[in-house]
Amino acid sequence: MTDQVEKACVIPGMAEYPRNHWYVIAFSREVGRALMRRDCLGDPVLLYRTAEGEPIALFDRCPHRGMPLSMGRLLGDVVQCGYHGFEYDSAGVCIKVPSQDAVPATMCVHRYPLVEKWQWLWIWMGDPALADPALIPDHRELGLEDPSLTSEPYFILPIDANYLLALENLVDATHITYLHEGNFDTGNVAAAPARLEQQGTLVRMIREFKNEPVPPMIREMLSLKGDRVDRSLILDNYSLNMFVVRFIFTEPDYPETGERVNNLVIAVTPGGPKSVYQFAAMAQTIPDRRPNRIQELETVLRQDKVALEAIQQMFDQLGPERCPEFSVKADANSLRTRSMIAEMVEAERATESNGARPKPLRRRSDRAVASERAFR
Ligand code: FES
Ligand SMILES: [Fe+2]
Known part of the structure; x- marks a missing residue:
């Protein structure tokens, strides 16, 4: 890659997603006996728990006249539509049509494969026959099921922007110095040399x-104890939509302190x-019990939200023709993400068009390899 490369910007208008893929749709604690919708x-997806x-x-649309089922009610484990009372x-599967005895044989709504793992719910939006839970990233590796760390769910941050902007933001450490000035950084992340490694579906910076x-x-x-540290900043991207920002600190003047690990885990899920x-969680060597800790982190991620929404609005205002982008070397990881998703x-x-079942893509793309080589 040359130092500066012009690319046509088509990203914020892109509405397609890999569907044969696991996505976090909710924290476990959000879903209970009340009907809940999340796109x-x-x-539109209806979420609830059985008794x-x-x-x-379930797909949140009644096949009778299209009322959202989430506006109905739960009778035992059965969902009753709030418009004409059909029950699923x-x-x-539709099991009752109040105005007649017979239920049309094929009347049903799609049920999505759903896996509860750690403290969140993973949904598969594509072909259910391909929904292999083994494709969900290893939670011990993420730090969430690592017995040496304390983990907890934090918050959900909705962002009004295309999901690719959010994915790119998380693989890009060079914005930390400027957009999050004074929070994580003493001003040297943007210019620091970076090493890129790939292990299976994990890309590590x-x-x-x-x-x-x-x-x-x-x-x-x-x-x-002291005010100087050795620090590793590791950005891990697992199978595109799961990120771990790992901060590992040691104190050169107080080696007895040992290693302090702080993992910010973020699952990214497109709504539309x-x-x-962004579903944020934390896994740490020493649980951070300061009263404002969650708000502090939310403040930082809200800085990303403000930036990404402003970029999306700019795109919407100007249109793709007037939104060219100039990429530099440090954007290699972002470009890799775009090309992997497009592939x-x-x-x-x-x-799908060949009539064959789509297969989840697990291999690395040639374009990704080329862009990594250029980056080194
Ligand atoms: S729209 Fe649901 S029962 Fe009529
Ligand atoms: Fe950020």
Whole structure:
């Protein structure tokens, strides 16, 4: 890649997503015996739990006249539509039409495969026959099921922007110095050399800093003794929509402190063409119990939200022809993300049009490899 490359900008208008893929749709604690709607990949999804506690995800549209089922009510484990009272069991099959005895044999709503893992719910929006739970990222690796760390769910941040903008934001460390000035960083992330590594579906970006001053917030958060640290900043991207921002600190003057690990885990889920959710969780060596810790992190992620919504609005105002982008070397990871997603969508489309079942894409794209090489 040359230092500066012009690319046509088509991203914020893009409305397609890989469907044969697992996405976090909710924290476990959000879904209970009340009917709840959340959009995912442009589909309205109804979420609830059966009396036994099993989480259920159904297409949230009554096939009779199109009323959202989430506006109805739950009778036992059965959803009753709020318009004409048709009833659907937890498999999505219509079991009652109040105005007649017979129920049309094929009347049903789609039930999405759903897996409850750690403290969130993973949904599969594509071909149910391909919904292999083994494709969900390993939660021990994420830090959420690592016995040496304390993990907890934090919050959901909805952003009114295309999901690719959110994915790119999370693989891009160079904005930390400017957009989040003074929060995570003492001003040296943007210019620090980075190492890119790939292990299967994991893409890892590593930056290391030696003997640097520690921001007061981090010092307090990690109960550090001194004011200088060695620090690794690792951005891990698991199968495109799961991110772990790993901060690993050691104190050169107090080696007895050992290693302090702080993992910010973010699942990114498209709601629709211009909406995306970020589900934030934390896994830490020492649980951060300061009263404002969640608000502090939310403040930082809201800075991203403001930026991404402004970029989306600019695109909407000017249109794609007047929104060219100039990419630089540091954008290699973002460009890799774009091309991998475009290839996943293309592969799904191609197999669907061939009449064959789409397969989840697990291999690395040639374009991604080329862009990594250029980056090194
Ligand atoms: S729209 Fe649902 S019962 Fe008529
Ligand atoms: Fe950010």
